[in-house]
Amino acid sequence: MVDVFMNERFIGTVENAKEFIKQIRSERRKGVLPLELNFYHDQDYDEVYLDTTTGRARRPLIVVENGKSKLTEKHIEDVKSGAVTWDKLVKEGIIEYVDAAEEENCYVALSEEDLTKEHTHLEISPVVILGLCTSLIPYSNFGGSSRLIRGSKIQKQALGLYASNFLLRMDTDVNVLHYPQKPITKTFMHDIWGWEKHPSGQNIVIALMSFEGYNMEDSIIISKASVDRGFARSTYFKPFSAEELRYQGGLVDEICIPDKEVKGYKSEKDYRLLEEDGIVFTGAKVKDEDVIIGKVSPPRFLGEFEEFNIATNVKRESSVALTHGENGIVDMTLITENEDGNRLVQMRLRQQRIPEVGDKFASRHGQKGVISYLVPIEDMPFTASGIVPDIIFSPHGIPSRMTVSHLIEIVAGKVGALSGQYIDGTTFNAMPEKELRKMLRELGFRESGVEAMYNGIDGREFKARIYVGNMYYLKLKHMVANKLHARATGKIQLLTRQPIEGRSQGGGLRLGEMEKDCFVAHGASLLLKERFDSDKTLVFVCEECGMLGVYDSFKNKEYCTKCGANVGVSVVEMSYAFKLLLDELKSLCVYPKLVLGRKY
Amino acid sequence: MLLGLLERYWENKMLPQHLIAKVEDYSKKYKISDKDQKEILKRVEEIYNKAKISPGESIGVITAESFGEPSTQMTLNTFHFAGVAEMNVTVGLPRLIEIFDARKRPSTPRMEIPIKSKYSRTVEAVREVAMKIKETKLGDIAQEISINIAKATIEIVLDKKKMRDLDIKPKLVLDKIAEGLKSVDVKDNDSSVILKSKEKEISLSEVYKLKEKAKSIHIRGLQGVTHVLPVKGDDGNYIIHCAGSNLKDALLLEEAEKERIMTNDIFEISDVLGVEAARAAIINEANKVIKDQGIDIDIRHVMFLADVMTRSGTVKGVTRTGIVGEKESVLARASFETPIKHIVNASLVGEKDNLNSVVENVIINQPVPLGTGLPGLIAKMKKD
Numbered sequence: 001m002v003d004v005f006m007n008e009r010f011i012g013t014v015e016n017a018k019e020f021i022k023q024i025r026s027e028r029r030k031g032v033l034p035l036e037l038n039f040y041h042d043q044d045y046d047e048v049y050l051d052t053t054t055g056r057a058r059r060p061l062i063v064v065e066n067g068k069s070k071l072t073e074k075h076i077e078d079v080k081s082g083a084v085t086w087d088k089l090v091k092e093g094i095i096e097y098v099d100a101a102e103e104e105n106c107y108v109a110l111s112e113e114d115l116t117k118e119h120t121h122l123e124i125s126p127v128v129i130l131g132l133c134t135s136l137i138p139y140s141n142f143g144g145s146s147r148l149i150r151g152s153k154i155q156k157q158a159l160g161l162y163a164s165n166f167l168l169r170m171d172t173d174v175n176v177l178h179y180p181q182k183p184i185t186k187t188f189m190h191d192i193w194g195w196e197k198h199p200s201g202q203n204i205v206i207a208l209m210s211f212e213g214y215n216m217e218d219s220i221i222i223s224k225a226s227v228d229r230g231f232a233r234s235t236y237f238k239p240f241s242a243e244e245l246r247y248q249g250g251l252v253d254e255i256c257i258p259d260k261e262v263k264g265y266k267s268e269k270d271y272r273l274l275e276e277d278g279i280v281f282t283g284a285k286v287k288d289e290d291v292i293i294g295k296v297s298p299p300r301f302l303g304e305f306e307e308f309n310i311a312t313n314v315k316r317e318s319s320v321a322l323t324h325g326e327n328g329i330v331d332m333t334l335i336t337e338n339e340d341g342n343r344l345v346q347m348r349l350r351q352q353r354i355p356e357v358g359d360k361f362a363s364r365h366g367q368k369g370v371i372s373y374l375v376p377i378e379d380m381p382f383t384a385s386g387i388v389p390d391i392i393f394s395p396h397g398i399p400s401r402m403t404v405s406h407l408i409e410i411v412a413g414k415v416g417a418l419s420g421q422y423i424d425g426t427t428f429n430a431m432p433e434k435e436l437r438k439m440l441r442e443l444g445f446r447e448s449g450v451e452a453m454y455n456g457i458d459g460r461e462f463k464a465r466i467y468v469g470n471m472y473y474l475k476l477k478h479m480v481a482n483k484l485h486a487r488a489t490g491k492i493q494l495l496t497r498q499p500i501e502g503r504s505q506g507g508g509l510r511l512g513e514m515e516k517d518c519f520v521a522h523g524a525s526l527l528l529k530e531r532f533d534s535d536k537t538l539v540f541v542c543e544e545c546g547m548l549g550v551y552d553s554f555k556n557k558e559y560c561t562k563c564g565a566n567v568g569v570s571v572v573e574m575s576y577a578f579k580l581l582l583d584e585l586k587s588l589c590v591y592p593k594l595v596l597g598r599k600y
Numbered sequence: 601m602l603l604g605l606l607e608r609y610w611e612n613k614m615l616p617q618h619l620i621a622k623v624e625d626y627s628k629k630y631k632i633s634d635k636d637q638k639e640i641l642k643r644v645e646e647i648y649n650k651a652k653i654s655p656g657e658s659i660g661v662i663t664a665e666s667f668g669e670p671s672t673q674m675t676l677n678t679f680h681f682a683g684v685a686e687m688n689v690t691v692g693l694p695r696l697i698e699i700f701d702a703r704k705r706p707s708t709p710r711m712e713i714p715i716k717s718k719y720s721r722t723v724e725a726v727r728e729v730a731m732k733i734k735e736t737k738l739g740d741i742a743q744e745i746s747i748n749i750a751k752a753t754i755e756i757v758l759d760k761k762k763m764r765d766l767d768i769k770p771k772l773v774l775d776k777i778a779e780g781l782k783s784v785d786v787k788d789n790d791s792s793v794i795l796k797s798k799e800k801e802i803s804l805s806e807v808y809k810l811k812e813k814a815k816s817i818h819i820r821g822l823q824g825v826t827h828v829l830p831v832k833g834d835d836g837n838y839i840i841h842c843a844g845s846n847l848k849d850a851l852l853l854e855e856a857e858k859e860r861i862m863t864n865d866i867f868e869i870s871d872v873l874g875v876e877a878a879r880a881a882i883i884n885e886a887n888k889v890i891k892d893q894g895i896d897i898d899i900r901h902v903m904f905l906a907d908v909m910t911r912s913g914t915v916k917g918v919t920r921t922g923i924v925g926e927k928e929s930v931l932a933r934a935s936f937e938t939p940i941k942h943i944v945n946a947s948l949v950g951e952k953d954n955l956n957s958v959v960e961n962v963i964i965n966q967p968v969p970l971g972t973g974l975p976g977l978i979a980k981m982k983k984d
Contacts (some may be wrong), residue, residue: 115699336748518957532965575965590947 004048017041017048021105024050026363029063029093030081030214040101049101053130058097059128060090061108061121067123070094070110095124116499127427135189137364138425143405150366158362158474159234170239170334170346175353175477176186177202178233183364184411184416187426200229201364203417205452206410207381207389208398212373219372220361221392223380227355231390232475236351242293242320246426251298253343254319255279258296264317266291279345280330286349287327291344292584293320320347324506325484327351349479358480365406365472366399376533379456381466387499389468406471411436411449413470418443485509495516497576498534508534523600535576543568546593570596602966616646656957663901670895671696683753687827687843689864694885696889699882702909702917704867709845712862713823719855720837730840731766731853732821738777739815741768742924752802754784754795754811766820773819780817784810821854822846822928847872870915878915881904931960 003010014020021041032328037060040049054537063070071094078084089095100108108121110129115122127135133152134140140148158179163169166176180199183190190196204226215221222231244253257271270291273280278294286292296315311409324330331350338344353359362368375392384387385531393571398407409425414434418424423433437447447452450465485503493500499508511531517527540549542560545569549560559565572594585592606624609615623644627637653659674693690698690708698706713733719725725821736953739745741901743759757774774793778786787794795814827843837857845865851858851872863869864885870878883899883906890897908923909916916922920937929932930953946953954962958968 236959372944392861516962517661517665520658520968520970521665523658524975525967525969525971525973527972528962529965529973532962536965573965575963581963585943585947588944589941595952 002046002048004050006050007053008049014048017046020048020121027095031093035090038097038099038102038324038380041043041105050136051099051101051462056099058099060095060097060124061106062124063094064109064115064122067115067117067119068386069115069182071144073120076167079168081167081575086468089473095388096121127429128429132189132193135187136189136193136195137427138185138363138423139404139405139408139430140427141405141430142408146234147366147401147405149405150368153344154362154366154368154369154474154476156366157476157478158200158478161198162200166237167332170348172239174237175234176237177475179230179234181472182422184470185412185423185425185472186422189426191597201472202390203413204390204473205387205469206391206393206469206473207470208393208395209453209462209464210394210396211375211381211392214373214395215369216372218369218394218397220369221373221375221393222355222361222371223377223388223390224374225377225380225388227374227389232355232359232361232473234475236352236479238349238351238352239346240292240320240349241344241346242295243338243345244283244295244344245297246340247298251296253297254315255293255295255343257294258317258319259315262296262301262315263319266321268315268317270321279333279335280347282333284330285327286322289323290329291319291321292347292349295319323504336446353481355475356480358368358478360478361391362472362476363406363409364476365403365409367393367401367403367406368476369393369397369432375456377456381453381456381462383451383466383468391473395467408433408436409438409465409471410467413472414445414468415439415443417470418445419583451595465558482513490533497579498538499534511551525549532575537576537579538571538573539579540592541570541572541596542598543570546595547586547591548579572596602627604607605634605641609641609645609964615641615648619644619648626635632803636759656969656971658970661902661958663904666901667696669888670893670897671743673895674893687829687841691889692893694807696886699866699885699889700905700918702919702922704868704913706845706864706866708825708864708866708890711842711845711847711850713840713842713850713853714833714857714860715830715838715840715855716857717837726830726838726840728767729838730830732855733825733840733842733850733853735821735823735827735844736766736768736819737823738773738780738817738819739816741766741819745811745815747804747807749804751806752797752804754807754814755789756793756795757791758793758816777817778821781810781814796832854984875910875915878908882909882915888913927957929957929960931954931955931963935959935963974980 001013001015002020004012004020010186014541018041021039024033024037024039028035034052038051038054038056040051041047042049053349059089066526070091074079075084075089075094079086079089086095090097106120107117107118108123109124110123112122130148133155134148136155137143137148140151143151146525151259159175160180161176161468162174163171166174177200179202181202182196182199183201184203186195211221223466227233241371242254242255246252252410257274257276258265258278266289270289271294273284273286273290273597274294275281280290280292284292295318297318299314299316301558327348327353328349328596330347332348334346334348336344336346356375357371357374360368361371377388380388381392397403411433412423412425419439423436440449441447442510446465448467449469450467453462453466453468455462482501487499487506487508488507490508491500492498501510516528516532519531521524540558540561541547542550543551544563546562547560547562557565558569558571560569582592582594606620610617610620617814622628623637626632632640644815662794671693674696688708689695689710690706694707715726719729738756741759741762742756744755744757746755746757747753748755755916757769763770763773770788774788777784777793779793782796784795785798787796795810797810821841821843824844824846829841830838833839845862845863845868846867847861847868848871850861850863851855866878866885868883869881883902884907886902887899890902905918909918911942912926916926917923920933923935924936927936930942930951934946935944953960954965955964956969958970961968961973
């Protein structure tokens with residue numbers, strides 16, 4: 001007696017579980033039972049589970065009976081000619097969908113040659129062990145799994161043509177690569193996924209060598225000439241929006257050029273680009289703190305001061321402006337209404353991004369790096385035939401990471417570029433390395449991919465042969481222009497008087513606990529004090545009671561609120577945070593008495 | 601002249617004694633002339649002075665950083681002995697934290713007992729010693745322990761074969777049971793032992809409790825040593841690695857080389873051998889972790905930390921209940937952990953903070969009394 005559960009609910013028992021499973025399986029394959037049905041025989045507890053619920057991940061497998069695949073050559077021919085569709089194969093029980101539970105009862109062969117009598121299913125293709133992104137990596141069976149994972153993640157960050165209608169869209173924080181290309185070394189996934197419709201990356205010439213020590217620790221060197229000719233240029237789009245909000249009492253925001261009487265009026269210069277409707281014209285070059293959408297709002301608190309105020313209708317400035325350091329060109333303006341019926345102005349800012357020191361690049365093999373130097377073309381090394389590499393990559397990035405696929409792609413790309421063909425780098429099924437070597441030799445190059453190169457600075461030949469070739473490189477969305485930040489002085493927090501945090505608000509860079517320890521370890525005591533001076537204050541301390549005193553600017557005299565004016569009051573320099581601590585201790589009824597002494 | 605020069609160095613405390621002794625040794629060995637010796641001493645003194653720590657050097661922070669930075673690179677948290685699944689050892693960062701926090705028991709207590717060569721000749725002899733060390737409980741040698749509900753007695757059937765293997769006499773078992781369970785009468789019934797409570801009325805649950813207690817009666821071996829593994833040492837004599845530690849009893853073993861017994865339980869060492877031994881144990885244990893992680897930390901950092909941990913006469917960890925809690929400054933203590941507790945307690949007794957150390961001065965934004973912040977300039981004004 002074996003218990004049977006249907007959708008997690010007990011529905012009855014069967015005598016022979018194996019026979020029962022066999023029966024419903026054949027019924028499902030015949031199409032008598034629904035295709036959504038999956039079953040699972042738990043051998044440990046001897047229970048049978050049937051499941052037709054939604055939300056289960058299922059995957060297709062080829063059915064195998066008696067060690068033979070049910071998908072025959074004829075089926076494949078029919079699929080090719082269009083006589084048979086996928087749905088029909090599923091209906092006929094040649095392919096079936098299996099869920100996670102049923103998979104436990106299956107014995108799946110990876111390829112047809114491996115099939116034995118015990119097998120129940122056959123994988124459609126061995127490459128299904130890889131996901132979409134991983135199967136985009138050429139020669140990935142030559143790379144380590146950890147690097148493949150990194151490579152897959154990196155490809156998602158690559159700039160490209162993310163959507164064909166990007167000009168009509170108002171996406172936040174998007175980039176479009178100029179002149180994206182198809183990779184020379186591609187995989188089957190590039191073909192079936194329609195990679196040429198949304199490519200991301202460019203084919204470049206890469207040399208594995210060091211150059212003046214500028215490519216240490218994963219930094220890469222790029223030829224200035226390549227950049228000037230348009231390598232890895234991209235456009236960055238950023239949207240802004242302003243809405244005419246409605247408030248209580250029939251008051252409304254107004255998108256216009258703010259009046260000079262408006263509270264919080266900036267300066268005339270900031271509004272100079274606004275047209276009559278209060279919106280910057282399309283194509284305007286805006287920068288720093290320019291207002292791009294002028295807007296005024298009604299006062300925040302109505303009523304109380306109205307009768308005393310002569311100008312009753314003092315409005316508030318609430319324009320949309322760029323933050324410090326931002327610049328760009330107004331690309332598109334959209335004036336519409338939102339779902340509440342309020343007037344809505346949306347604006348898209350466009351910036352051209354030319355590769356600069358600090359931008360992040362990567363190959364498809366998890367080899368990422370940051371530009372450290374843009375080399376003038378005259379200083380770049382060149383090969384005997386006059387080829388100048390676009391990127392110089394450090395050889396130290398290879399041994400410890402063992403990204404052999406990276407090295408093979410360079411040779412494959414070289415062969416492809418020289419012979420004018422795409423190279424298939426599909427996992428397990430790629431053009432073999434031997435073949436690549438043979439082709440390279442036939443093309444008149446060393447089969448190992450190395451070439452004699454000359455130093456661009458003094459013209460001498462390098463003693464070592466340099467590994468050069470072509471590969472597909474990706475520009476990643478992490479660009480310095482979005483991250484660069486520094487400040488001398490700026491906004492502070494109201495409570496602690498310490499600098500605020502965050503780049504977007506122009507905050508300070510925190511000198512944290514461990515950084516403080518470094519100063520202490522170096523004995524740089526006075527420098528440390530200077531660093532922490534950001535919230536320095538002068539306070540008046542009563543010499544009698546040790547509490548904080550008060551300064552009366554009217555009488556130009558300081559006194560203690562507790563001990564009166566006839567006690568000594570000293571000026572003491574301390575951090576505002578400590579003053580705050582003293583106040584907080586007092587609020588807890590703890591008396592923090594400061595005992596003053598002479599410093600010298 | 602020769603002695604005179606060395607003596608002068610010694611008298612004026614220009615060099616430590618062992619350095620002078622070494623120079624003297626080498627001078628005799630290589631027949632170094634007085635002139636050369638003078639030059640050597642000059643150089644040695646120069647190097648020695650260079651190695652001295654300058655006043656105001658923040659050795660505490662440097663020690664902390666020296667441990668902190670490399671410990672982020674530590675990998676592998678346990679180490680397994682081949683073949684024995686239960687005998688794993690905590691190593692790496694968790695072990696380092698354990699040592700410096702001065703936990704009462706290591707998470708994996710371990711002991712190494714070297715066997716005297718007399719007992720180390722054959723494998724059988726070593727195994728015998730090992731079996732003597734391993735703790736045997738009554739439950740280990742009993743074939744069956746059952747309760748007779750009607751008579752309210754416990755019947756223990758002993759495993760004769762196991763007892764023969766372990767060389768345990770039935771007499772010993774009976775004695776140990778009598779010693780361990782004072783409230784029962786022990787009756788030897790040929791093949792089994794019958795326990796009967798001395799009290800007339802006894803409830804069944806109490807009999808059950810008695811049974812559980814009987815199972816864990818210590819028969820032989822070192823209490824706490826759950827596994828033993830003899831390993832042949834470099835000198836050919838065996839060392840018995842034990843999971844579980846019992847230094848006190850191990851020192852009573854006849855077969856053990858008492859001077860070389862090792863345990864990783866620092867508190868046990870402190871209890872049995874005193875605080876100086878505990879200090880050495882902290883240094884050894886911390887160094888062991890550092891060494892097998894392939895990290896290079898200067899021994900003086902380890903020694904310094906061990907000194908600070910043991911300076912009060914007992915082992916204290918780097919925790920708020922240990923050495924951090926003993927800091928003089930209220931603000932320094934409050935800035936570590938549980939600030940409210942420290943401030944409230946300080947206010948109850950009216951504690952005074954003299955602002956002598958680093959953290960307090962960072963809080964009030966004054967130069968910390970270290971490095972360039974330590975010395976002060978005093979200008980003497982002429983009095984008119």
